[in-house]
Amino acid sequence: MIIGVPMEIKTDESRVALTVGGVAELIHHGHTVYIQKGAGIGSGFPDTLYESVGGKILSTIEEVYAIADMIMKVKEPIEAEYKLVKENQVIFTYFHFASSEPLTKAMIESKSICIAYETVEQADRSLPLLVPMSEVAGRMSVQQGAKYLEKPIKGRGILLGGVPGVQPAKVLVLGGGIVGKQAAKMAAGLGADVTIMDISLPRLRQLDDVMAANVTTIMSNQYNIEQAVQESDLIIGAVLIPGRKAPRLVTREMLKLMRPGTVLVDVAVDQGGCFETTKATTHRDPTYIIDDVVHYCVANMPGAVPYTSTVGLTNATFPYAIQLANKGWVKACKENKELLLGLNIIKGDIVYEGVAEAFELPYVDVNTVFENEIAI
Numbered sequence: 001m002i003i004g005v006p007m008e009i010k011t012d013e014s015r016v017a018l019t020v021g022g023v024a025e026l027i028h029h030g031h032t033v034y035i036q037k038g039a040g041i042g043s044g045f046p047d048t049l050y051e052s053v054g055g056k057i058l059s060t061i062e063e064v065y066a067i068a069d070m071i072m073k074v075k076e077p078i079e080a081e082y083k084l085v086k087e088n089q090v091i092f093t094y095f096h097f098a099s100s101e102p103l104t105k106a107m108i109e110s111k112s113i114c115i116a117y118e119t120v121e122q123a124d125r126s127l128p129l130l131v132p133m134s135e136v137a138g139r140m141s142v143q144q145g146a147k148y149l150e151k152p153i154k155g156r157g158i159l160l161g162g163v164p165g166v167q168p169a170k171v172l173v174l175g176g177g178i179v180g181k182q183a184a185k186m187a188a189g190l191g192a193d194v195t196i197m198d199i200s201l202p203r204l205r206q207l208d209d210v211m212a213a214n215v216t217t218i219m220s221n222q223y224n225i226e227q228a229v230q231e232s233d234l235i236i237g238a239v240l241i242p243g244r245k246a247p248r249l250v251t252r253e254m255l256k257l258m259r260p261g262t263v264l265v266d267v268a269v270d271q272g273g274c275f276e277t278t279k280a281t282t283h284r285d286p287t288y289i290i291d292d293v294v295h296y297c298v299a300n301m302p303g304a305v306p307y308t309s310t311v312g313l314t315n316a317t318f319p320y321a322i323q324l325a326n327k328g329w330v331k332a333c334k335e336n337k338e339l340l341l342g343l344n345i346i347k348g349d350i351v352y353e354g355v356a357e358a359f360e361l362p363y364v365d366v367n368t369v370f371e372n373e374i375a376i
């Protein structure tokens with residue numbers, strides 16, 4: 001198979017979809033890998049290193065899309081890339097379709113096969129291709145939150161851990177999954193007074209068992225959230241209902257109850273966000289203020305630490321990529337239930353229910369599509 005790795009062109013996104021080791025392994029299995037010039041530089045992989053293991057460098061993004069049977073990316077195609085995606089081409093990347101109707105419609109029109117990292121799902125319902133980036137974003141959310149709590153950038157002016165004789169900041173984490181757990185660990189490690197809310201009691205039990213004494217677990221409901229936001233300094237949005245739009249837990253009205261300078265970090269922004277006032281921002285211009293409340297809503301947080309994120313991400317994606325390359329998408333997805341759940345759009349049909357529901361578009365059972373594929 002011919003695999004293409006374009007350079008990420010989302011603002012300040014420096015991750016790349018394959019490491020040099022990954023390229024070497026694909027070539028070892030008989031595949032050809034084209035990498036766009038400079039695609040790996042931000043993650044520490046210069047073109048010469050890719051070439052040293054047999055990777056082929058192409059100068060432009062157009063050439064990469066034109067030649068490849070399968071495109072491996074990190075972030076969803078952005079508008080400039082829509083027209084480059086070809087019929088029957090496999091696109092293996094994060095899509096977060098439920099948060100973007102234009103992207104969904106463009107990929108339907110492209111007639112490509114869209115396999116979304118974020119919906120590949122294991123039998124225990126874990127999301128193996130989201131986990132490593134959620135670990136990064138969870139840890140980063142506290143780093144960013146601490147920074148934006150500083151007064152010169154309009155935060156409350158409070159140090160997360162306080163100092164002896166002074167109370168620490170209060171951190172509220174909405175959603176106690178991967179992002180939430182990592183965020184709580186970091187905030188607790190810095191000495192903050194941390195509360196995690198989740199709707200899953202078993203999850204709250206697990207967290208209670210492993211967290212430090214300065215972390216409290218509370219059931220997530222509208223009343224508890226409304227109470228907690230009033231006394232929190234930093235609120236981290238970390239909820240997820242896989243493949244669907246994030247639930248809006250913090251309303252615009254609730255901002256009025258918060259203290260001026262409260263910082264909201266909405267990690268769930270890539271699924272539409274869990275604050276009503278969330279709108280996606282970029283690393284270059286990461287925050288905005290509404291009602292004196294600082295919002296940080298960067299949809300590709302791990303992109304800012306590509307040395308860590310590229311390796312973390314590709315450690316997880318590579319075992320699936322090699323199956324897609326060796327077997328082709330139909331056989332790979334039929335034989336691997338985890339990959340099957342990654343299929344979101346196939347040649348114009350939406351085969352992931354949450355995405356169809358988000359935009360009230362028709363949903364097609366993936367098995368019907370498979371029957372047609374095999375009949376061809």
Ligand SMILES: NC(=O)C1=CN([C@@H]2O[C@H](COP(=O)(O)OP(=O)(O)OC[C@H]3O[C@@H](n4cnc5c(N)ncnc54)[C@H](O)[C@@H]3O)[C@@H](O)[C@H]2O)C=CC1
Nearest residue numbers: 133134137175177178179198199220239240268299300301
């Ligand atoms: N902005 C960025 O750069 C990044 C964003 N993310 C996003 O972060 C979000 C969280 O991801 P993970 O932690 O991996 O998901 P996860 O599935 O591990 O955890 C989500 C948690 O939210 C809980 N939840 C669902 N509804 C809730 C509610 N109403 N109240 C409280 N909790 C609720 C679930 O029970 C679950 O424990 C996702 O949208 C993911 O795409 C992940 C990585 C990077």
Ligand SMILES: CC(=O)C(=O)O
Nearest residue numbers: 094133270299300302
């Ligand atoms: C998960 C995701 O969207 C990211 O790592 O950018």
Ligand SMILES: [Mg+2]
Nearest residue numbers: 270299300301
């Ligand atoms: Mg994202």
